[in-house]
Amino acid sequence: MPLAAQALCTSDGVAQPGALLERFVSADCADCWRDRATPEPAAGSFAIDWVVPGTRGDDAPLAAVALDEATERLATLGRSAPQGSDAVFGRRQGAAVGLRLAQGDAFNDYIGTSIELKSAGRGPWQAWLLLVEQLPAGTEGSPVERHLVRNVFRPDWSQPAKGHADGRAMQIHDGAKPERLRLVAVLADSRGRIRAISRTACSG
Known part of the structure; x- marks a missing residue:
């Protein structure tokens, strides 16, 4: 049975936000x-x-939730790893591109998980599929609600012939x-402009 038929959470009907705020914290800086x-x-x-992985390696206070992909994401955004924290704000450009997400149990x-570009248009495309954990304000002393990136999948959509759907x-x-x-x-075009910001919501 395909994932879409048994998905518990999808992006269907979830309006895309107009911008994305990416907050980066060094694992060294609790x-x-x-x-x-x-x-x-x-x-x-x-x-x-x-x-972001810090200089203290596994001894860093936040090492348990640090991801190497955080460093890769910073490089994509043209930023270096912070000693403390950093934040990058990106606005979605143009009409939202259809990008469907689904997750099972x-x-x-x-x-x-699955990700599908509904109307490919001109590529190549750069997609980041992020598994995030919703953490309410107060978690480990955080003053704000967080959506902590826990895992990352980057589909290869550089060649249109390969299609634009992955599970x-x-x-x-x-x-x-x-x-x-x-x-x-997060979907970016060949110029690095954000064209879609999709997220799942769960029913039931």
Whole structure:
């Protein structure tokens, strides 16, 4: 049975935000996670959170949730890894491109996901599919609600002949609560402009 037929959470009917706020915290800086000056998303925008590997390796206070892909994301945005924290604001350009996401139930520490570009148009496209954990304000002292990136899949959509739909079982890392997991996807065109920001919502 295809994932779409048994999906618990999809992006269907979820309006795309007009902008994305990406907050980056060094794994070395526990105080940055608790910083009351943490920027919050404006109306019509959405925030996600990355923990960047620090210089202290596994001894860093936030090492358990740090991802190498956070460093890759910073490079894509033209930024260096922060010693403390950083934030990047990106506005979606033009009419929203249709980008459908779906996720199934968690099973054996994995969750089935899919991403599909509904109207490909001109490529190549760069897509980031993010498995995020919704964390309410107060979690580990955070003053704001967070959508912490827990896993990343980057489909290869550089060649139109390969199609623009992918499915992937994404691992649920230690400590993440499956019921809090959602998908967020960011789609950029060949010039690096954001053309879609999609996210799942769950029914029931």
